[in-house]
Amino acid sequence: MSVGWDEDRAPVLPMFPLGTALLPGETLPLQVFEPRYLTMVDHCTATPDRMRFGVVLIARGHEVGGGDERTDVGTVARIVSGRPVAGGRVLLGCVGEARLRVDDWLPDDPYPRARVRPWPDEYSHPDAADVATLTDRVGELTDLAAAFARTRGMPPPRFPDWESLPGDAGARAFALAAALPLGAIDRLRVLSAPGPAERVPALADALADVVAALRFRLADPGGADRDDAARET
Template sequence: MTVDALPMFPLGSVLLPGELLPLQVFEPRYLEMVEDLTSSPDLRRFGVVLITRGHEVGGGDERADIGTVARIVDYERVQGGRLLLGCVGEGRIRVRRWLPDNPYPRADVEPWPDEGSDFGSDSIDEVGALVDELGGLLIRSAAVRGIPVPGFPKLDELPGEMGDRVYALAATLPLVAVDRLRLLSAPGPCERLMVLAEALGDVIAAVRFRLSE
């Protein structure tokens, strides 16, 4: 992917590379965007960035400058003229410049692959221990509330490079949008592991607080 004008879909959530993204499209400008993108198999990609202030509908929002390319893998027109999309996150991008929202949001973007950084087994072990601790707390919480708890994968059981593994693990965890954006904005795997450890610490503290009430 080279620097180019890319259709953009600002959302109230953060899409991580490798993550699945279901979308329901109903706003006219985004319906037009999808119609343009699905006119050819080679055009089925758009950028997703977090709305940092404002709303998804109507424009006038403030947007993050780090995002992810989403590829449309499935789409269906449903009642009321809405479109249901199935998308998957691909590479990370940086927004160089926002273009006029005419007829829909677009931006000049550049790819942002992981920057080389070393990571040690200590960081991997720390994240693994925190995930195990969170899982145990959520089992206790679920028992009180009578709901099932999904299991979390192990970093060393996930495919791909370490940077991709951290994304894949993070996608399964109950992280807020700000922490997901921090993960996406980390230069490389080492920094991403540190951000994930810090975010897990915050989630664990919140779950412990709820259990103590």
């Protein structure tokens, strides 16, 4: 995939800091309403060669209003669909493409921008033992999630297995991470792994925490209800 980057010069790319880390290959629906990002969308959609912007995780702060602290690792998002809706908003459909690193941030005028460079995967292969550990944890998560869903009268979630995913090991790890219930920081760790050899164990470690949390909730069935009630107050 090419975004017209010159390897010897970091280009300026429109940026959209979000409360999540977008992964390559992942779809990203966006509802755009802030004036600065509506201006960004107008810029990106003005010509076919501008249909991309960068997405980085907000490390501290909020998506709306600015003044946030941003990470320097992200993903190029390509706009694949867009339509205006009521209230002057725009609905975008995007897909994550290549990883990027931010060289430096420019003033947010008229919208966030940064000088960025592509960050391709380092060539590596995950260890077979790490893949086996990851596969086991996905299976464990599947069983626990099904048990938890039964307590709520809900259909069990389905997670893909490693062997069923297409692409090389790096793309498989991204696709699996996108399908799993990971927090923003764990997603960033998966995104920031230099290559597949590091990404697979990073994903397995993140899943260990998810499995432990789900085991705790199953051991204390009333805890989930208390958590839900606390969020509603």
